[in-house]
Each structure stands twice: as structure tokens, then as C-alpha cells.
Amino acid sequence: MLTADGVPLRRSLNRALRRQKLRAMLLIAPLLVFVLITFLAPIGDMLFRSVENQIVSNTLPRTVASLSDWDLASETPPDETVFRALAHDLVIATELKTHTRLGSRLNYEASGMSSLLRSTGRDVEDFGEDLSASLADLDPVWAEPVTWADLLGDPAWRAEHESWAATGQRSGAPAFQPSATALTALPRTTEIYGAFARITQEVNGRNLMRQDPWHLVAITLIEEIKADPAAAQAFAGEHAARLAAIAGADLAQADFTAAFADSNDRWITPTPWSVIALYAAPYTPGYFLNAVDLGKTPEGIAPRPADEQVYIMLFMRTLWLSLTITALCLLLGYPVAWLLANLPARQANLLMILVLLPFWTSLLVRTSAWKVLLQRQGVINDVLVWIGLIGDDARLVMINNQLGTVIAMTHILLPFMILPLYSVMKTIPPTYMRAAKSLGANDWSAFWRVYFPQSVPGIAAGCILVFILAIGYYITPELMGGARGVFISNRIAYHIGTSLNWGLAAALGTILLIVVLVLYWVYDRFVGVNNVKLG
């Protein structure tokens, strides 16, 4: 189709509509940006946190790499190489103080990991102290920080550093540059010295020429020279001679296994190693497994110990109580909505105000009011005792259990059931009921066969709304539920606020989201979301 001037009709229409669309976009843009920043981005971040696990491989990169050869199922700890790698990683981690965070992370999976890493973190600095001392005995120059810088640093960098030192400035020291010789001849020593130099200069802001290198640098140098005495030849002048002296000297070998065992004998059991190996991957299903009471073991995925199994039960309880609350809301709300829709305007308005009244009161106040009413010495119990229905010693327990949660939440969520029901019932003309009766249906079958089917969209909307609100409810179960009436959201809040296990909180939240989406899908299949009418 073409327009009168020969432009295709579709293109002409699009052009005409573009301005309109653009304006519409501009109108919603602020809200869109707001929602993106304050809602979608945090949710995306939380979802990501539920699988994100880079802390292990970032903090212990060498350990993780060397552990890949170790058999998870073995009864013995890994060999010396792995211990050395861990010492290497831990020295850096303790300098950066990241080992405590790693400890907290691993503690979620196996208790004791946090204290283990903390205690060894305190000792790891001193590992190999005797070896580095014996190196200084061999030649006192090794006790001089400058010796190390001269041996491993790039000459140009050294000159630059000297001229910086001459200015007497405290900051702006040129960053350590390894020399090409050192990199090829003593790669491991250079690497660990590089790490030391970076932390000293950048993190601690100290002068590299005044700081003793870690013992680990000396140990590594001894090992490398002993393993390949020819490496000394690569260096010129006094460096060559000093290195050759080390090669010829009788120095003890470092024993990291012993050092770790000395620090904490749990290191010579396979347990901490299997925890590290199991949770080494940068992305882990671990939080999700944890959220459904499973855990990774060397033998594969297995249930957690019975005393740690809590989440499946909590999920079930949340679903079950939410269903109960939804059903109660429907049962109580349907007649009220019907009255609202069928009363004369004056009375209906009054009733509507009563329905909406709870919305004008703080949620916390309403929940607290229920506490006052339901507690053992509360109003309801007092009245029941006073009229003699129950004995003073047999007061009903209606709070700090599931009953309390159900009562308070049904009351609080009732308007969310009534309002969609009302808005749908309002659109059902009374003539339908009259027509049904004129056709011979009695009151019940007129209601059940004619009125009720037409109110289903309202029931659907109300139930979805109440159920989804209930499943994520927090404050009321927290205040009313005690230990037995709390929901999964209370556990999520605990992990966000108290245990700081955000990964697990995120996994629990994601599962909750998925459960809701699945239910929504099931609901759509059977009721049809198009049938839902909110107003």
C-alpha cells in the first residue's frame, strides 16, 4: 500500500507514530532509570552473588592450581608443593588481610575453617625464619633489603629509585621492575619478591630499601639455586658469587608441611584441603546446594548433617502457611467483597473505609496490636478466662507459633484479597443473578453456576496477590512467629544482616523467586493470567 504521495503506507505510519512513541518513552524514562538503578540492578547483583565464588581462587590462586592434582577422596593431605603454594598465597593474603574474609566464606561450608585460617595467618609470616636467618649467617648482605633489590630489580629502576630516594620524598617511589636476568634465571624468587615489593610499596606505602623481605623470598631463592646452581652464572659480578656461595653452602631444605602442622595440626588432615578444592571454582552451586540442605563432599553431593537441615523445612512451611493464609483470606474476603459490590453506595463506602482502614495504620502497629491481643496474658486469653471458657492455667498459646503468624498475616493481607475481588464483582451486573433465578435456578445454583464463575478473575487476582505477598513476608512472622512460625524470608534477612552470608541469602532469594515464577506459570496454565483482573 502506498500513500497518496507514493510513500509506503507502513513507513508513513511508522514515521507518524515515532514522535508519539518518543514522547511516551521520555515520559517513562525517569521511572525506568529509577527502577533500573534501584531495583533491577540490585536484584541482578543478588542473583549473581548466589553463584559467585571468586574469593577462593582470587585469594589462593597458587593453592587452587596445585590442588588440582590432589585426589579429593584421598585420606592424606596433599604433598609439600601444595603446602608451599598455600604458604605463598597465605603470606600475601595476610598482608592484604583477605584471609579472614576467605575464612568466613569457607566457614559456611565447613565450620572451623575461619579459625584455622586466622590462626595460621598469624603464624605464616614466621614460616622459614630459621632458613632466612641461616642465609644471613652465610653472608650478612642477605639481611640488607638493598641486596635483594639489586639482585632482582631492573638496573634502570634501581637508578630511578636512588634518585627518588635522594629527593627525600616519602611518596611517589617508582614501582619495582624485575630485571630480565632475574626473570629468566630465578623466576619464582622474582615473582614472590615482586609480590612483596608491590604490597610494601603500594599497599603499605613503605620504602622498599628499608623493609626486610618475607622469609618466603629467602626460602624460594635457596630452593631455586639448590635446584639449578647454574642459574648463578646468569648474574654478573658480586651477585654471581653470592648465589654460587648459596649453591655451595649446606643449608637446610624448607619444610612447609611441618610448619603448617606446627601451626595447626588440622592441616595434616585432608578436611581443610578438600573444602578448598571443592569450593575453588569461581562459580559454585554451593550456595544453592546449601539452600536446599545439600552440600558438596569428596564423594559428591550429599545431604547436610541432620542438625543443619533447615531450609527445605522452612520453604515447605513458608509455602504451606502462605497457602493457608491465602485460603483464609479468600474465605473471609469473598463475602465482604460481595457485600461491598452489592450494598447501596452509602453503606458500601462506609464498609470500604473499614476495609481500607488497615492500610492507613502502620504494619508494625497492626502486628504489635495482634501481639497484645494474642499473648498469654493478652486480651483474648483474659476474656476467655474471665467468662470461664478456659482455666487460668490453661491459657491458649496463640503467639510465637504458626497460629500467631497465620492470624496476623490473614488480617494484614485481607484487603489485598478484598480489593481485586470487589473490583471484579462490581462489574458483574445483578441482572445475571436475576436472569439465572428467572430461568429456574435457586439461590445456590444461581450463585455457583452464574455468579461464581464470573468472579473467578477476581479470585485469581486476589489469590496471586496475597500468596506472593505472603511468601515473602518478613516483619509479621518475625514478630509473631517465634521460632516455629518464621518464614524463609526471616532466614534470608538473618543471612543478610547477621551471618553476612550474602551468597546463601541470594541463593535462598533466588529459589524463592523461582518458586513464585513456577507457581505463576502453573497458575497461568490452569487459570489463565488473562483472567486475572486487578481493577
Add this chain to the structure above:
Amino acid sequence: MAEEGLMTKTDGDEFVVFDGVQKSYDGTTLVVKDLNLSVPKGEFLTMLGPSGSGKTTCLMMLAGFETATSGEIRLQGRNINTVPPHKRGIGMVFQNYALFPHMSVAENLAFPLEVRKIGKSEREQKVRRALEMVQMGDFGGRRPAQLSGGQQQRIALARALVFEPELVLMDEPLGALDKQLREQMQFEITRIAHDLGITVVYVTHDQTEALTMSDRVAVFNDGRIQQLATPSDLYEHPANSFVAQFIGENNRLMGTVTRIQGDACIVRLDSGDEIDAKPVNVIRVGDRTQISIRPERVETNKDRLRDGAHTLQAEVLEFIYMGDIFRTRLRVAGHDDFIIKTRNAPDQIRHQPGSMIDIGWLPDDCRALDAPQGT
């Protein structure tokens, strides 16, 4: 002739009876004031009246959705005041059809049969027959929302008839249809009603509908039946000024009765002119009266008037050509809304505005009615 037929029907055979029925919603005002009405079996009775006149309330009381405040409603001689609607066995067609939107057409029709526990095969047969009766045989599987207004109307009619009630109530069933469809449905409803021999009580505010469809029409106003008569009686012999005004077009002239002589009277109009009229509800000389003359009964050709008949001078104000008729607006005796209708015939004069003409009428066509209050 039609009148005679009706007379025999009303005799004795009281199918639906309103006996002194009153209805009040608020306890202070009566919506229906002392209604007495008897409908013989097989009659098509229309309740006609402006909105708020009580006609729908009467229908709802008959259907059982409203209870009479006092008086008695009888169906086939049985007092049904306390019978709930679903036990009255009265078919009803509602203003907006009230087809159940969640059921198909066939399910809608089957509904009254199902609640009566009629077997499946018989049910299907009756539904099919009812659909064929309203010429909607192929629409059983559709949803009401997929039908046009006229089609929905037919289905609503079929549903009200499918359980074979002897009495069917219709509450302005054609109100939502356009003119052409409405005329077609008027014909169809009367045809079906006559074919089935059912009694119909029909409520409308559309006088054309009432006149074309009914055996008798009850004109309601202010909670009372103003006149209960056949359509032709109603139009030609309105019993009071309300009916004359409400049914058809009507010219009004105000005056005072100066002489009554049996079936004729002389009325002096407010302008001073005297005219012949037929006294309908004026009682004595000196009564204020409203003269009612149908526009098509006004004669402009002196030759056709009886000798000695009074004529009036009239000034032509407006001439409107309407195709089949001419409509001329005149100023007569001080009223400038006097309308005459003349047939478009080759010899018919087309009066020019501004010209003066003489008009007259047969005394029988000029009815001296009660003067509405305040005049």
C-alpha cells in the same frame, strides 16, 4: 374488530392479576399506587410509560425480584406474593440480555433445562429447537460476546422460551438495538409470541414499539395506569391529557368549556375563538380543558369539513418536506407550535410560510381533556 376479539379474551380468563398492588421502597412514597390489572392468557400486554413511572417495578414484582408492599399478585388464580422467582416458572428477557458470558450460547439455553433436571438428549433437542425458532441454529457453540446485539437479543429470547413458560416478561428488550433491527425484532417477537400462544408482559418507553406489538397497552405515569386500551383506542381516544401527550404527536390548545350537549361541547379558547370538541373528561361548563388534536386529523380543505363546523385562522410559520408527508407549523389561537401533517399527494397544497389559512376538524377528532395541573 380487534377490540371485539379482546373483549371475549378478558372475560373471566384471568391469567395474571394485579389486585390493589402498592409498592414503596422507602416507606414514605409509593412507586406503584393501587395497581389493578388483569391479563388474559395469550395476550401481549405492554406497560408503557416514562422512566420512573413504575412500570419496571410492576414487572419486577411479577417476576418476583421485588415484593409488593401491599395487595396481591395472582398467576393462574394462585397468589404468588411469597413464591420465590425461580419457582414462578416465568420466562424473562432483560434489557441488556443478561446472557451468561462464561457459557456458550447452547449452554446458556441449556441452563434453565439443567436446573430443571431435564435429561441430556431432551435438553439438546429443546435447545436446538429454540435456536431454530430464533433462526440462530448455527450459533450454539459461540460465546455471547462473539454475537452482535441483535443476535444476543434473539438468544436471550430463545433462552426465556426454551423451558416453555406460559408467561414471558420482557424488560425493554430492544432498547439497545438500532432502529432497523428494532423494527425487525418487534415483528419477530410478536410472531413467536403468537405462534407459541404465550402471554407476554412487555415493558417499554417506546410508544411505537408499544403500539405495533401489543394487543393492549397500559400507559403508566406517576405509579398509576393512566389508560389500558388497545393501540388504536389509545391513539385515537386518549383518556386524558397525559396519554394524549405521551402517545403520538399531539396539538394542544387551552380553553374553557362553555356548553356541553351530550356527545359534543363548545370550548372557548384562551384566544377567544370557539370550537367544537368531544368532551372526554370534562364534566361541567366552566371547566378548564386541554384540547387535543392529532396533526394528521387537521383539515385545511374547507370543502371536506362539515357545514357549520368551526374553523380557525392560522398563519403558516414553517413548511417541512419529509418525503411521505408534509409537516407544517402554524400559529393558531396564540400557540405557535401547532403542527399539521398532510400526505404527500399530487394535489396537496404546499403552504408557503407567511400565508394565512383556515383550519378545521371533525368534532370527534378534537378531544376536550382534563387540563394538566398548573395550567
